[in-house]
Every structure is written in C-alpha cells, then in structure tokens.
Amino acid sequence: MLQPPPAEPGMREEEVDTPALILDLDAFEANLDTMAGFLAPTGAKLRAHAKTHKSPIVALQQIRRGAVGQCVQKVAEAEALAWGGVPDILVSNEVVSPRKLARLAALARISKVALCVDNAEAIALAEQAAEAAGIRLPVLVEIDVGAGRCGVAPGPEAVALAERIAGSRHLTFGGLQAYHGRAQHIRTPEGRAEAIHAAIEDTRRTVEQLRQRGLDCGIVGGAGTGTFRLEAASGVFTEIQAGSYAFMDVDYAANQEAPPFRHALFILTQVMSTPKPDLAVVDAGHKAAPTDSGFPQPWQRTGLRYAGASDEHGNLRIEGGTPPKLGEKLRLVPGHCDPTIDRYDWFVGVRDGRVECLWPIAARGAMA
Secondary structure (H helix, E strand, C coil), X not given: CCCCCCCCCCCEHHHCCCCEEEEEHHHHHHHHHHHHHHHCCCCCEEEEEHHHHCCHHHHHHHHHCCCCEEEECCHHHHHHXXXXXXXXXXXXXXXXXXXXXXXXXXXXXXXXXXXXXXXXXXXXXXXXXXXXXXXXXXXXXXXXXXXXXXXXXXCHHHHHHHHXXXXXXXXXXXXXXXXXXXXXXXXXXXXXXXXXXXXXXXXXXXXXXHHHCCCCCCEEEECCCCCHHHHHCCCCCCEECCCHHHCCCHHHHCCXXXXXXXXXXXXXXXXXXXXXXXXXXXXXXXXXXXCECECCXXXXXXXXXXXXXXXCCEEEEECCCCCCCCCCEEEEECCCHHHHHCCCCEEEEEECCEEEEEEECCCCCCCC
C-alpha cells in the first residue's frame, strides 16, 4: 500500500518525518548531466537501469538527456514504467513464465518492449506469447561474459540461438546482452579493466560471428556504474546500462578511482536515544537501510560511525566531533542504493534545504 508522503513541498528538510528517502536534486541532476556529457562523444547510448530508481519520473528525466530508453529486471517494473509513459523498455533478464510473457507482450501496445533469452526453450515460450498477442517481439541473446549467472557461452552457442530467433515469424533478433555484474565492484581500476577487457573481447568475437551469418546486432548492451567508461570506449557496446550513477552509494564510492558522480541519495533519520556517551540510536535500522553491501554511513559528520542495526534501530558510535542531540535529524548514505530505494514509497526531492517535490516510487516491490 502506498504510504502517505513524509513531507510537503516547501517544508524544511529538518521537518521531514523519518525515516525518509531524501534526493538531493542538485547532485542528482548533476549526475544525469555528467553521464550524458560523457557518453555524447563515444557513440554509445544510455539505457539506464530502472531496477535502481523504479520511477517513471526519473526515467523520463534520463530520456530527456539523451537516453534511448530504460532496462529493467522484472516485468512488473516494465509495467510501471510503460504505464508512466516510458516509450522503450528492455527486460535485461530471462522471463519464462507464460503469464509474465503474456503481460510483457501486452505492454507492446503502449511501449516498445524487448527481453533476453539464453536457451532454446525460452525462445519457444516467447514465440508463443508473441503469437498469441499478434505481435513481433524483439529478443536479445544474453551471453555470460564473466558474471557467472544467466547467459549462454559467447560464440557459436549464442549464434545458434540468434539464428533461431531470426528464423521465427513472431520474434525479431534484437542483439546481445553482455553485462559483467561482478566487475562493477572490483576495487582496483586494474582489476576492473582486466575483467571488462575480457568481456569486450568475448562480445566482439560473438558480434563478428553473427555478422558472418548475416545477423546484425541492433543492441549490444551491458556495463554499469563501475565500468561504463570501458564499455563505452570499446567500439563494441552500443548501449550502457548504468543505474546507480544517478544516486551513488557507499559501495560504489569504495572503488579506487570511484565513478565521477556525487552522492545524491540519503536516508533521513532521527536520533531517538542517547543512552551512553559514545552511542546514539537512530530510527533507521534494517528495515530502513539494507546492509547487503555494508552499513549506511553518516553524511558529513566527523566522528560518527553507523556500527550496527536491528529491525528499527541503528547504532551510531561517537568517536569524536560533536555528539548528535536527542531528536536531531541526520543524513545517511546507503550502502547499496537499489534495495534501499525499494523500501520507500517516495523520493523527497530537496534543494537548498527545502522540499521541492515528492515523486512516487511506482515500481517499489515489483518482483513479479
């Protein structure tokens, strides 16, 4: 159920109810402009990943800055974006449920939609859904370039699947999906470069083998916030699927030579207890701030460290500086922005210390 917003336009940030998801609009807009400016001379286009933001409003701002569309991981995310007016959506994931495929095919009435496959059975299922809907559905072949999850082997196996798609009366071959997710958080730039250069060569070889069979790749998609510069410069990738760049988090900032983006996303929390001289307890625990990529950390508060959490409590260790006061509100930088955003119903857009806008997170909880 959509919860009432924790703020109203014009309200001062310190008046916002907590926990709340704060979006620093100046930093957010600067991040969108930075990515657009970087990609413009490369020839690669942005297909920003909406699994991060889950918001048609954010998607349309990215598209206004040159993004060709959005990618998602779930059909329910695609629905929320299409219903919100996003015109071009790739499900950069496998979908094998007939019911989900029927839902995806139905979206083709209002948006351009495509999906990925990595086996012949999935192609047959997509073909059945497209035939039933009376459409031709674009389908990409996902290749495993090092992520170690979904994806067929690069080379002849991928080519065979592409030929099967191209020979269908109800599908069209859309290209390759080649995302190396594990490389995004390799800490050293040398390590990331080594992983991505191998992925680029696997992808380049597969594209060439497809060309030799008379198949062009309209899309060669992949890359993320940690490696986008490498794929964009490759001359192989045509679309960049970065998502977290718009917001940033603790985990991406921990990379050596971190991505050139500002922290724009924060959890606003309130100190609800100061039981010891070295401890302050805030109202943002596990339910407000996922810890899969580490704890959130206080923003621009020297001497404070988020050191532990339970469901509704977060423990701040006071190790110097000015201790926070009972009732004081603080910003936390999330450890991982994607699951953090999925816990909230609203972005509270703040500029110059005041609430400027409230954006619903339309695809929150969209797991189907």
